[in-house]
Amino acid sequence: MLGVDERDGSLRFAGTVKVELKPRPLAELEKKAAKLLRDDPPFYNPLPCEKDRDFVWLAPELVVEASFLEWTPSGEVRHPVFQGMRDDKPATAVTEETVVDVDEPESLPQAKGTTRASPGRAGTLVIAGVKVSNAERIIDDVTRLKKIDLVRYYDEIAEFALPYLKERPVSLVRAPEGIHGELFFQKHEERSKIPGITRLPVEMHPGHPPLLVVDHHEALIGLAQMNVVELHSWNAVQPDLDHPDRFILDLDPDPELSWQMMVDAATLSKVLLDEIGLKSFI
Template sequence: MVTTVEKDRILILNGKKVTLTNQQKIYWPNEKITKGQLIDYYLSVAKYILPHLKDRPLSLHRFPNGIKGHSFYQKDLDLDQTPSWVRSVPVRAISTQKDVDYLICNNEATLAYMVNLGCIEINPWLSRTRNPDRPDFVIIDLDPEEIDFRYVVETAHYIRDFLNQLEITSYCKTSGSTGLHIYIPVNAKYDYETGRSFAGYVAREVNQQLPLTTSVIRTKAQRHKKVYIDFLQNSKGQTIASAYSVRPKPGAPVSMPLDWDEINEDLHISDFNIFNSLQRLNEKGDIWRDIRNTSNDLKKVMKK
């Protein structure tokens, strides 16, 4: 990965001039990782991450002063201040009945522009612009609440085994934070409510098998020292960290897709970061490359 020394720089990407500012600003104080190094990481893995972002509205989580500074979410782009070549899509907000202009990142120029805004992590929708009410994936987020990570691993395998019994193909990645994300591809065949119902069914079934170490209750006090099996993120407008996204955590960890045999007691979230992830990708490629061509029949299962 390139180490950036310039304070500012201008890159020509996709025929567009992208101005990158404050490249020496420290984003990870303890590790002395700069904004420029973050941008270099994203550009180095662009061919791997962009297919997972293509045509998906993005919620921008901005950290203009690094992981220890103030952060904020931005959904609605200020189009007057946004370069004309940055693509956006208007989505009607139910609460205000006004259009929200979401950023769409389909190329390196937009990726660099977005990260330069302070977007350490990249959070796409589960659905795409051409079919915004129908997600491509059903998500189950395993979030440990003061419990050893080995129980997250155990829960993930129980979920996979249960899905295998239903002849459902699933994929898993590290969250880059504390847990694991399980993806069930459905290729926009169902609405969000159907996906959420299916994820809830799986979560409750596995919780019955692992009642001492898992919970499906959102209230933190009631899931203390348990793995929370979160299925409620399957709603329109909800986002989850993309595959290969950096997370604003110590060590600059990356949300990394894994083969199921890699999900074992030797796994640590910190195993993957902005300094070693490119090497893994060069060696293994995108092990999720087939996820967009995989589709599961949820209704067949639910009828059973």
């Protein structure tokens, strides 16, 4: 479990991270931990008790270094990665730090075939005015596609995709660890600002942060920079979000069905929709 000190001196629970150490350092850590046992949690916002699971509480004196994607609205780290133990600073010096981009060490050449791409700082490429970091990171272990491939794809389809995204709130599926890692949905901007994104008035979705709309090329590239692999747009356009102007029929086949059977099912669905006067597309 991770914690950070608040300004008033209290300790906030900030998530969990898997500690990966070799046998000797791990044994040393266990010895230190054994001397720090306590009966109650040190956090003012501890995790709730779970059935058939016991927590071992320690005095907050051990310091670790962890990289992570961002701070969540609840004050926890998203997708943390353990980097090592720290003996050079006291636990009381650990506070919430500002998130910064970590760039790759080598610069990338300017993208060919587009006037919207230009080289940026070391490890970055600028496309449609958006800085793309970690562009060479593999996002699909099977095809070996890289993050820059996703960015360039969004860049190429922008003029065709934007008319179908315009004025429609979107839900995003992000894959910060690649498409085979953990995926999560996001409906609001949270703490990471998305370049070019449109934020709808909060009155349109009372009790929640502003809904997001992808109206500009820059926003689409910004989503690729944030590892967004799916965009699910609403079936209504703002400001009248209570009255959809379209519907999407999503066919989820059994894995045992052949592709041809799916093609036949989609074609038959279109025929039925055409017969009742609904214009449809496959």
